[in-house]
Amino acid sequence: MTATLVIGPYSDTDLDALEKTFKPVAIADPSGIAGLEKSTRAAIAAVAFKGHLHFGGSEMDLLPNLGMIANYGVGYDAIDVAAASARGVKVTNTPDVLNDDVADIAVAMLFMQGREMEHASRWARSGQWKEKGEYRLNRKISGGKAGIVGLGRIGREIADRLAAFKMDIHYFARSEKDTPGWTYHADPVSLARAVDYLVVALVGGKETEKFVSAKVIDALGPLGIVVNISRGSTVDEAALLNALEQGRIAGAGLDVFLNEPDIDARFYALDNVVIQPHQGSGTVETRAAMGQLQRDNVSAFHAGDALLTPVN
Amino acid sequence: MTATLVIGPYSDTDLDALEKTFKPVAIADPSGIAGLEKSTRAAIAAVAFKGHLHFGGSEMDLLPNLGMIANYGVGYDAIDVAAASARGVKVTNTPDVLNDDVADIAVAMLFMQGREMEHASRWARSGQWKEKGEYRLNRKISGGKAGIVGLGRIGREIADRLAAFKMDIHYFARSEKDTPGWTYHADPVSLARAVDYLVVALVGGKETEKFVSAKVIDALGPLGIVVNISRGSTVDEAALLNALEQGRIAGAGLDVFLNEPDIDARFYALDNVVIQPHQGSGTVETRAAMGQLQRDNVSAFHAGDALLTPVN
Structure with a gap:
């Protein structure tokens, strides 16, 4: 049983690290959530999210035991944070490192x-x-x-x-x-x-x-x-x-x-x-730091520790 | 009679200013000096120089009354400064403004x-x-x-x-x-x-x-x-x-x-x-300041005043 859902277009390096750390279910974008088995969805406690496609209340409602969404990036405008807060879902991002x-x-x-x-x-x-x-x-x-x-x-x-x-x-x-x-x-x-x-x-x-x-x-x-x-x-x-x-x-x-x-x-x-093709944070060093911070937030959540960089 | 020789590829703005200020003789590069009338050469007391083509002792010797060379640019490696010094010719450049x-x-x-x-x-x-x-x-x-x-x-x-x-x-x-x-x-x-x-x-x-x-x-x-x-x-x-x-x-x-x-x-x-096509100092503002400093050095020389930015 897995407790982590990975969403988004990750680099091979980031995906490897996520897989090693969490043995997650991985999908390309939020629209894929609806296609997961009900039991799989019920098991998801944390989402590691990357991308600019909307992640709203209706997607969150498909994950009844969701407790946190860890965004990859400092900007989390793709995630409806108000909807997350209303459902008791914590959101984190990756500030400063970029x-x-x-x-x-x-x-x-x-x-x-x-x-x-x-x-x-x-x-x-x-x-x-x-x-x-x-x-x-x-x-x-x-x-x-x-x-x-x-x-x-x-x-x-x-x-x-x-x-x-x-x-x-x-x-x-x-x-x-x-x-x-x-x-x-x-x-x-x-x-x-x-x-x-x-x-x-x-x-x-x-x-x-x-x-x-x-x-x-x-x-x-x-x-x-x-x-x-x-x-x-x-x-x-x-x-x-x-x-x-x-x-x-x-x-x-x-x-x-x-x-x-x-x-x-x-x-x-x-x-x-x-x-420029949205490459502001696109260096090996910074993307590695962003991935690490995202994973550290997910790990902290699973361990019941304080989140490192919460936004709500 | 003119006392100033202008050498080099100037912008229209710079050339206009040089002509208004000094009513000079103008040539494209140092090799043109030999083609000037002897009397014209004898009248030249100052050269306003721009460019990367060599200006050496043999060119200076064609200008028997030369007293100064005002370089346009901070780098004056095209000018043989040792040869100038040996002939009592002062050289100036345009530092700092660029x-x-x-x-x-x-x-x-x-x-x-x-x-x-x-x-x-x-x-x-x-x-x-x-x-x-x-x-x-x-x-x-x-x-x-x-x-x-x-x-x-x-x-x-x-x-x-x-x-x-x-x-x-x-x-x-x-x-x-x-x-x-x-x-x-x-x-x-x-x-x-x-x-x-x-x-x-x-x-x-x-x-x-x-x-x-x-x-x-x-x-x-x-x-x-x-x-x-x-x-x-x-x-x-x-x-x-x-x-x-x-x-x-x-x-x-x-x-x-x-x-x-x-x-x-x-x-x-x-x-x-x-x-980049050697455009480091290539802005309207800086080239204007360089031209002004070059002309100010030539004017100071003709007036018998201290040169603003001598290099020898």
């Missing part, structure tokens, strides 16, 4: 887009450097004004890095933080108006949907660059696409999109966007 | 290569993200060990930025600097052995030719990344190409090459190299 990698990608996308590094690379490789000599000038990024939307753990890591590039740091958060020298904005439009670079580090979920609205994007202006490493949902993607296509902002660096991996094809036609 | 942009490109190339961002972008744009789901994992960069080869002004800017990525900073310089927490190596092989990422920020010229030798590159190891924003000459390029082709190091991020812009075609066949 902060550095995600912040690295955010900062690198800002410079890669702002300094046209991908375009310059293609230009050189296509023989145009040899033929034409100097590459066109772009804009200086360091020393400029950066706005962080959401100053949680990852947002702060991004701001700390950008500060080393002598950037003037502005931020939006639900409340002002203890950040000497950084400028707080209670309103994202005011933030966008004050800066050239907007880095979105919000949590996902309903509450932050389209938080970076058409109005915010318009306030950024023609030298503006939007960087998003949070969730595609946090930005009004239609408004962003329009602004990019019409040159109303300079560019974007995006690791997250709506409907990943089948993202809006309009992005592919743009050469003022750095497109 | 430090930030060059350091930005160095750091961005490290992450762009290490996190495979260019490859990941192509992979996503080619439809493979949609088709295959997750991108392959790469390696964590932040928190790692970085070695700066040459801790001058630009090297220090690079190190300060990398420190914000929680990197353990090692460096080579001619002498140990006052850098608490950073590790000094008197020998570049020892430096390379201690780190995974080697960022080359040496001055150019004969003395640093192939300073990053085959031995240094070998000492870096298979996770190693070489970043160069200095001059192509500072790295043993043949050894670097061999190591990259054979996978003996992980990759490189290069803004400078031998024989720019007609660089070794073997680079184009490699997808573990970020190729």
